[in-house]
Each structure stands twice: as C-alpha cells, then as structure tokens.
Amino acid sequence: MTGGHTVLAKLVTTSDGLRYQSLPGHSQDTVTALGYLLKDPGVAAFCRRWGIPARDLELLSSLVCLLHDWGKATRPFQQAIAQGRHSPDFPHALVALPLIVDVWQRLRLPTLWPDGPLLEALAVVSHHSGLYSGLYKGLPRPNERLRYLPQTAPLLDEALAWLGNRLGDSRLRPVGDWPVDRWGSYNLDQCVNFLHYRLGGTAAGVTASGDDAATVRLKCLYSFLLSLLKRADQWASQHFESAATGLAVSVGESLTPPPMPWRLPQDARQRVKASLPSLYPYQQKLAEMDSPQVVLMAPCGRGKTEAALLWALRLWEEGQIGRIVLAMPTQVTSNAMRQRLAELLGSDAVGLYHGRSYMEHRELQRLSLSQEREADDLDPAEEREAAKSENYIGEHFLRPVTVTTVDHLLYTFVHGYRQADMALGILQTAAIVFDEVHYYDRRMLAELRELFRILRLMRVPHLLMSGTLPSFLISEARLGDYEHVSDEEGLGRRPFYLHTRDEPLLQKAEGGDGGPWAPSPRALAELVHGYREGLVQFVVVNTVGRAQALYRALKGQLGREERLLCLHSRFAYQHRREKEKRLLEWLERGERPLLLVATQIIEVSLNISCDRMFSELCPIDALAQRAGRLHRGAAKPDGHRLDIFPVAGPEPYVEGRNQPLPYMERTWQLLQNGLPVSYGWVREACDRVYHDATLGLADLPRLFRECTLFGPNHDEVRFSEDQGKLYRPRQIVMPTIDVIPEAVLEERGDEGLDPIYLAPVPVWWVGKSNREGLGLFYPHSRGSRTWLVCRLPYDPEVGFHEEALGQPLPGYVLD
Structure with missing residues (x-):
C-alpha cells in the first residue's frame, strides 16, 4: 500500500508486487533527463536560429517537464492508481491546464510565444496524445470536477524551489497561496473548451493570417518543446520501469536516470x-x-x-x-x-x-x-x-x-x-x-x-x-x-557502351494479348552464352510477368544452376530479403557466373555491379539508374555494354488512359548505337527529354497549415503505413494489398501468419477473383488479427504464378 499523503505518479507490476513512484520523484527525474537533451549541440543551434535566449529555453522547458504530470495531483487519478487502474476518462494531461497557466502568470515567466504560455500549455496537454481538433472531446463524464488535492500547494512550492535551486534561477520561487480549490472546482468540459477555443483560437489566428513564416515558427517552437518533454518523460519512465524490481520500498522517489546511450562516434x-x-x-x-x-x-x-x-x-x-x-x-x-x-x-x-x-x-x-x-x-x-x-x-x-x-x-x-x-x-x-x-x-x-x-x-x-x-x-x-x-x-567518365536492339526482349507468344510472354531467341542465346563464359549479367525488365517468363526460359536452358536469380516486388518480404542477401554474398565473394533477372526495383536499391546489362526501354533517368549497376565507377567501357530493347508494351510508364509517357519515345530517339556513355551526356539527355516537364499543385502546403496546431488526427491522414488517406504523396500506378500466400501457410502452419510473409499483390486480382468467382482470396483469423490469404500458386523462386490471371480491366496498369 501507499502512504496516505504520498502523491503517486507511476505504477509498475513486479514479481514482488506493485511498485510506485511519487509525483515529485518522477517530475525531478524528467527534469534530469531533459538536462541531458539540452546538451545536444543542435539545441543551442535551434536557439540561435529563432533568437531564443538559451537560459529562457532551459527554464521554460525544465518547468514544463517538472509540471507535465501534475494533473495527477487530483483525487480521481490517485484513487485509480492506488487501485492499479488506468484512468483514460480522466486525462491528467488535460487536467493540468489551470495549474500550468497559473504558474506562468503568477511567476511572470518567459514563454516561447507572446501573450502567455500558449505552447507550454499545449505541450503538456498533448504529451500523451497528439494535438488534433478532436482531442479530449466527447469524454464520458464532462462535468466531473478536477478535485485537486489540498497538499498540491505545498508540494508545488517545494518543486519550484528545487528547480530554482537546480537552475540557479530566482524567478522560480514558492508562492504559498496557490488557488488549489479554484483549480479543483473546474470540470473536464471547461478544460476542453479552454483548450480548443482559447488556446486553439490563438493558434488559428496565426495560421489564418496567411503569414507562412509565422505559421512555420509556431510549428517549429511547439514541436521542438514537445519533443524535449516527451523524450525526457519517456526516458524517466523507462528508467523507473527498469529500476522498479530492485526497489526495497513500495514507493520510490527520484531515481536519477542515466544519460541516453546513443552517441555519434567522436571520430x-x-x-x-x-x-x-x-x-x-x-x-x-x-x-x-x-x-x-x-x-x-x-x-x-x-x-x-x-x-x-x-x-x-x-x-x-x-x-x-x-x-x-x-x-x-x-x-x-x-x-x-x-x-x-x-x-x-x-x-x-x-x-x-x-x-x-x-x-x-x-x-x-x-x-x-x-x-x-x-x-x-x-x-x-x-x-x-x-x-x-x-x-x-x-x-x-x-x-x-x-x-x-x-x-x-x-x-x-x-x-x-x-x-x-x-x-x-x-x-x-x-x-x-x-x-x-x-x-x-x-x-x-x-x-x-x-x-x-x-x-x-x-x-x-x-x-x-x-x-x-x-x-x-x-x-x-x-x-x-x-x-x-x-x-x-x-x-566525364564513360563506363559502358550503348547498344540498341531491333526487337523486344519479350513478346506475347503468337501475337495474342492473353498468351504467355516469350523471350527473343537471340537474346536468350546471348545470355546463356554469357553465363557459360563466366559473366555477371543483369537483365532489367519493366513488369513482374515478363521477369518471371524470362527467368523460366533461362532456367530451362541452364538447368539447376545455382547463381540464377529472379527479383521483383511481389515476393513475400522474407523471401525477397533472402534473395537480396544471397545476391550480395555472391557479388562480395566474386562468384561467377551470375545472372540476375529483375524489375526496376534494382534501379535505386543495391550497391551492385555487373559486366553486361540487358534492359527494356524506360525513361532516360530511370535508364541511367539501371546503368549505374553496370561497370560501376569505371572510367572507360573496357568492353562493357548496355543493350536496350524496345518494348512490346509501355507498362508501367503510362499516363491517362494507359497512353505511353512521351518520355519513352524521346528517350529512344536520343539513344546512339555504339556511344560510350558518360553521365555528363545523360544529364544533357535528361534536359532534352524533360525540356517541357512541369510539376503540378501539391497537397503539402494546405495540410501542413491545417496541422500546424490541432488539425486532423493521424488516422484521418492515412489508412496504413503504405496507404495515404487525406494525404497521398506518391502517384500509385498499381494499387496493391498485402496477402499471405497459401503455399506459405501450408508449409509453415500458423507460423506463416507473420508480417514477414506478407506479399503485395495488385488490387485488380481481388476484383477479378470476386467478379469471376475464382475464390482466390479468403480471410484467416488467428487471435485478434485477420489475414487475407491468396490461393494463387506461389513459390519463393518466382513468386505468384500470375500468368493464369491474364490481363486486368482497362484502366489498370501492369507492373
């Protein structure tokens, strides 16, 4: 049990029972952790950048850290923590508002923003939940009084005296007559209204002014102060949790957390x-x-x-x-x-x-x-x-x-x-x-x-x-x-020769749109010959289906050769990472021959190099990225060659109603057969290809302004890690959904229900399966999570056997 007059802040369950930390103890530990953060050289640079006296930042950030949890000095919170309960319906960060505002006003302390502790109060209120327009609205007991404890006033004076002594700052002093009863008489709804209408109104006035510099300053100062508070609070809390097991008493005071462990090497x-x-x-x-x-x-x-x-x-x-x-x-x-x-x-x-x-x-x-x-x-x-x-x-x-x-x-x-x-x-x-x-x-x-x-x-x-x-x-x-x-x-270096080819690397068999892809017999023979000669060869094609078709054809010619690899974006994460590691190991050991068939995922991926590259046509900048993996860093071609093939279809480089990007044809027209290519030439070629390119409007300015303070919450901005909602910065050519291959589930059982076995597949697969009754997808639940399983045949060598699906409906793009 806890002492009758001890104000509690933290609770941990250990093998020896419950362990608590007092509110003054946790407050002091948070200030101690802040002291480590303030030694970061970037903090002094931030102060210089925005004209903030370093002494003032130390004082106000220390006081924010000292008082951030003082909404816990209330009867509802103390009753809950003594019973080992959380109290989400009585948010202590919100309850601290009247105390924070009064401390700044009574002591006449400096603030980051003119006319009161706007940012200091908002940092405290949002140190557990992000600051957004719906924060704390709709609490189940809006009329519940705050009911501050009577011992809050003397404890607050002791805390201020401790901090004043620590900082050597006489502005931090005991007051003696803190209006604890008035604070306790407020209810939660009044705090919410003060937060959104008083503080939120001040912030809205800045962003509505149209002054971008003022808006950015407001955002910088608030987020910086919040980052100091949250990091200090988290570090102090983690230290209490790790030290709680060794506490000989049920309630600990200050435990003095050590410095954060992460350092950039001095050398x-x-x-x-x-x-x-x-x-x-x-x-x-x-x-x-x-x-x-x-x-x-x-x-x-x-x-x-x-x-x-x-x-x-x-x-x-x-x-x-x-x-x-x-x-x-x-x-x-x-x-x-x-x-x-x-x-x-x-x-x-x-x-x-x-x-x-x-x-x-x-x-x-x-x-x-x-x-x-x-x-x-x-x-x-x-x-x-x-x-x-x-x-x-x-x-x-x-x-x-x-x-x-x-x-x-x-x-x-x-x-x-x-x-x-x-x-x-x-x-x-x-x-x-x-x-x-x-x-x-x-x-x-x-x-x-x-x-x-x-x-x-x-x-x-x-x-x-x-x-x-x-x-x-x-x-x-x-x-x-x-x-x-x-x-x-x-x-000025010229690491390879350019060579253009007359026929596509792959074409549809018998000229049909729905048939399988068939590689050029000549190109296939050259790749097989290069393998027999011990070359390291990379082949880069523009879609997964073509990569799979070429890989199968090469395997048919080469048999069970070890160093033949297919790499694209549609593998389960675990299988793709295994392939990347295997490729890097082969190259680091200098093992030959080696033949990689890949999609454009290698354009900006691995630090790898080959002797010869075959590539399907793509825009000039993407082509240069691919070529960056050919004879990497060399000054002269020395026989190394980039063979570029026209394409049977422009996917995924399309726009509008699947029309080829104009940059494809412009790139093909610029390619000079036999040219020793320099990156200086590539840069000039990029300027010629993109001479009329422009960028459209962006969503960032509007949404950044809305999110300066308050604004939408994170779950309104995006659906998931890979899918935006209010904000979608990338142009999604081929929308995908993550699935577990049924083959993995059959091999590994429930162990296969793991994020490392998720593979992205095009959304149009699901639509086609539903429309035609193919039954390729079904949900599989374990515990509280439901996974989508794909029945389409899959193996870690080539991925899904997707050729049976045929073509998507008009409007979808193959990748």
Whole structure:
C-alpha cells in the first residue's frame, strides 16, 4: 500500500508486487533527463536560429517537464492508481491546464510565444496524445470536477524551489497561496473548451493570417518543446520501469536516470574519410563546406553518400546540428543504407524506419540473439519486443543517424502518424540528406518541392543528391540559390557502351494479348552464352510477368544452376530479403557466373555491379539508374555494354488512359548505337527529354497549415503505413494489398501468419477473383488479427504464378 499523503505518479507490476513512484520523484527525474537533451549541440543551434535566449529555453522547458504530470495531483487519478487502474476518462494531461497557466502568470515567466504560455500549455496537454481538433472531446463524464488535492500547494512550492535551486534561477520561487480549490472546482468540459477555443483560437489566428513564416515558427517552437518533454518523460519512465524490481520500498522517489546511450562516434568524420582511398575534388569541397542548402550532382559509384556525410558531420562538429537523417527513395535502399552506415559508424548510432522496417528489425534482432545464445534458446516474443522498440526509435529519429524514406519524412509534417509532432521537433536539430532526388514521380516531386520550401523556412540544413538532376527540376523546386557541387571528373567518365536492339526482349507468344510472354531467341542465346563464359549479367525488365517468363526460359536452358536469380516486388518480404542477401554474398565473394533477372526495383536499391546489362526501354533517368549497376565507377567501357530493347508494351510508364509517357519515345530517339556513355551526356539527355516537364499543385502546403496546431488526427491522414488517406504523396500506378500466400501457410502452419510473409499483390486480382468467382482470396483469423490469404500458386523462386490471371480491366496498369 501507499502512504496516505504520498502523491503517486507511476505504477509498475513486479514479481514482488506493485511498485510506485511519487509525483515529485518522477517530475525531478524528467527534469534530469531533459538536462541531458539540452546538451545536444543542435539545441543551442535551434536557439540561435529563432533568437531564443538559451537560459529562457532551459527554464521554460525544465518547468514544463517538472509540471507535465501534475494533473495527477487530483483525487480521481490517485484513487485509480492506488487501485492499479488506468484512468483514460480522466486525462491528467488535460487536467493540468489551470495549474500550468497559473504558474506562468503568477511567476511572470518567459514563454516561447507572446501573450502567455500558449505552447507550454499545449505541450503538456498533448504529451500523451497528439494535438488534433478532436482531442479530449466527447469524454464520458464532462462535468466531473478536477478535485485537486489540498497538499498540491505545498508540494508545488517545494518543486519550484528545487528547480530554482537546480537552475540557479530566482524567478522560480514558492508562492504559498496557490488557488488549489479554484483549480479543483473546474470540470473536464471547461478544460476542453479552454483548450480548443482559447488556446486553439490563438493558434488559428496565426495560421489564418496567411503569414507562412509565422505559421512555420509556431510549428517549429511547439514541436521542438514537445519533443524535449516527451523524450525526457519517456526516458524517466523507462528508467523507473527498469529500476522498479530492485526497489526495497513500495514507493520510490527520484531515481536519477542515466544519460541516453546513443552517441555519434567522436571520430565519425575520420571514419568516413578512412573508408575512402582518397577524396575526390568534389568530396573535398563538400567536406570543407558549411552551407545549409546544397545540391550535389555526381554519378553512381562515386561516393555521393560519403560526401554528404562529410558535409553533415562538419555541421555536427561545428555545433550546427545534433543528428543526421537520410531520406531514401525506397524501403530496399533504406535497408541497404542502414547496413552500410552501421558498419561505418556502429549499429548503436544508426536507426531505421519505413513501412516494413519492423520486419527488417525482426531479422536483425534474430541475428543478434542467435550470436549470443543457442538456437533452442531464442525467444520469439523477446525478438518481437526488441524489434518493436527499435522501430519506435527509428520512427522518431531518436538515434544520431536515421535512415528512412521520403514518404515517412513527408508524413512527419502533416500528422501522418501518432507521434509525428514529436518527431518533427526532433528534426529541428537535424541535417537531412535526400538521396536520388530526381527519381520520383511527378506527384511526389511536387510534394518535395514544397517540403524543400518549408525546410528553408524552418532553416533546417538539407542536401539533395542526384546523378541526373534535370534543369526543369532545379527551376521548379527553386533550387537556384542552393550551393551547387558537381563531380565534374565523374560526370566525364564513360563506363559502358550503348547498344540498341531491333526487337523486344519479350513478346506475347503468337501475337495474342492473353498468351504467355516469350523471350527473343537471340537474346536468350546471348545470355546463356554469357553465363557459360563466366559473366555477371543483369537483365532489367519493366513488369513482374515478363521477369518471371524470362527467368523460366533461362532456367530451362541452364538447368539447376545455382547463381540464377529472379527479383521483383511481389515476393513475400522474407523471401525477397533472402534473395537480396544471397545476391550480395555472391557479388562480395566474386562468384561467377551470375545472372540476375529483375524489375526496376534494382534501379535505386543495391550497391551492385555487373559486366553486361540487358534492359527494356524506360525513361532516360530511370535508364541511367539501371546503368549505374553496370561497370560501376569505371572510367572507360573496357568492353562493357548496355543493350536496350524496345518494348512490346509501355507498362508501367503510362499516363491517362494507359497512353505511353512521351518520355519513352524521346528517350529512344536520343539513344546512339555504339556511344560510350558518360553521365555528363545523360544529364544533357535528361534536359532534352524533360525540356517541357512541369510539376503540378501539391497537397503539402494546405495540410501542413491545417496541422500546424490541432488539425486532423493521424488516422484521418492515412489508412496504413503504405496507404495515404487525406494525404497521398506518391502517384500509385498499381494499387496493391498485402496477402499471405497459401503455399506459405501450408508449409509453415500458423507460423506463416507473420508480417514477414506478407506479399503485395495488385488490387485488380481481388476484383477479378470476386467478379469471376475464382475464390482466390479468403480471410484467416488467428487471435485478434485477420489475414487475407491468396490461393494463387506461389513459390519463393518466382513468386505468384500470375500468368493464369491474364490481363486486368482497362484502366489498370501492369507492373
């Protein structure tokens, strides 16, 4: 049991019974944790950026941390916690409002926004739930009184005196006559009205003014303060939970949490330099540059990533930032980059997040645990819990370096997930590196254009990397004022010859639309001959069906050769990752021959290189990305060749009613047979192909303004990790749905009901199955979750045997 006059804040169930932490103890621990965060060099840079006296930030953020849980000093909360219950219908964060406002007004303390503690109060109110327009509305007992405890006043004076002494600040002093009875007389509905109409009205006045600079400032200051509070609170709470088992008493006071464990190595910059034989001139220039806005042009295989890291690490050493975020085009590139940086900087320094990163963390945890113990001792529950924790850390950019996707970055600015505002606050101390910024569809590029504008208003340093950035994008995204750095030496290198072919790589058998794909006999013979000669060959086709057909034909010619691989986007996650790992192992060991048949997923994925590449025609920038995997980084062709085949169908490069993109024909017209290709030529070709390209309107400005403070909740913004609702930054050519292949379920039983065995399939498959009564899909429930199972034959070698489905209805695009 607890002491009769002790005010409780935290509760943990241990093997020895319930363990509590007092409200003053948890409040002090949260302030202690905040002290560690304030030492981050990015905090001082943030203060300089927005003209905030560092002393004032320390005081007001410390006081927010001290008082964030004082809504627990009420009878309803104390009754619930003493009984081991939660009290969601009596939200203590909301109940703290009158106390917070009175403390600031009575002590006349500085605030982040003029005319009162607007942001300080909102940070406290939203430290458990994101700030949105429906927050705390519809509580079941709106007339319930707050009923603050009578001992709140002396405890509050003691807490203020403790903090004043800690900070050496005489402004924090006991008052003695706090209006506890008045606070306790308010009801929940009055607090909700004050939150939405008084505080919300002030915020709405700023965003409605049309002053973008003021709106951005409001968002930056609120999210930054919230991030300090939430991280300090979470760290103090985690420390109590871990220490509770060792408590000899039922109620603990301050437990003094240790510093956060994640650190960027002090020699990080030296590590990056040591990973390179020497610095190219452009890398040296970036290593000495402290410009906050940079565009980097360099071809594949020339160390763009290392150059960007040297730029960011210089900012870090100069105290301008506290962390680095790398925004990648795809989940696969994110996984590969995380592994690369973890080897360079240490796994503790590097986080990862994207729509399927939980599964990647599962694999990493399994490998880590298997190195520590025997296979029979591995605990799947421990593995899942550790992966969940790592995913949370990555989602909120908590480690010094985080690798993520541009999608996740964009959703951070528009309430796209539960703790997006906290994550945005953490981004205020980051430098952001965008990889292959040219690679996206027009809708995404329009959203990125607006994101770059917001980052400029936020004064967040960022660097954009590209090998083929066309002039129209520089103009449309307003990148002219950025510092531009080019790898002129690399752009002049010519790693391969261009060779155009007369016939498609694959055509429909007998010319029918519904028949199977048949490869060109000549091309097939050349690939088989190249394999027999010991070559490393990559074949890149534009759709999954064509990749499967070519792979089967090659297998028929080569038999059971080990190093023949099919890779596309429609495998279960586990099978795709196994294939990627196998491919990398073969290449790292220099094993030959090797033949990879893939779709465009390798355009910006693995750091791999081949001797010869066959590719179907695609737009020039995508073609350059594919070619970046051919004779990677070489200065001369030395016989290496890129063979480009016309296509029997333009999918997935279509627009409108499945009309081919004009960039396909323009690209074909530019290709010169026998040309030794340089990236300088590719850049000029991109400008010619996209000379009339423009970007349309974006949704980000409107939604960012709505989400400045309040606005839609995360479940209104998106359906899931991979599917937007109010906000859809990508143009979805082929909508998909995740399913479990029945073949996996038959092989593994209920163990196959695991996210790692989910495979994306086109939505039109489900529609066709329903219309024609094929019965290809059915639900399968286990516990509280229901999975959609696909009966279509599947194997880890080629994926679903989808040729039997034929063609989609008009309006759907094959991928």
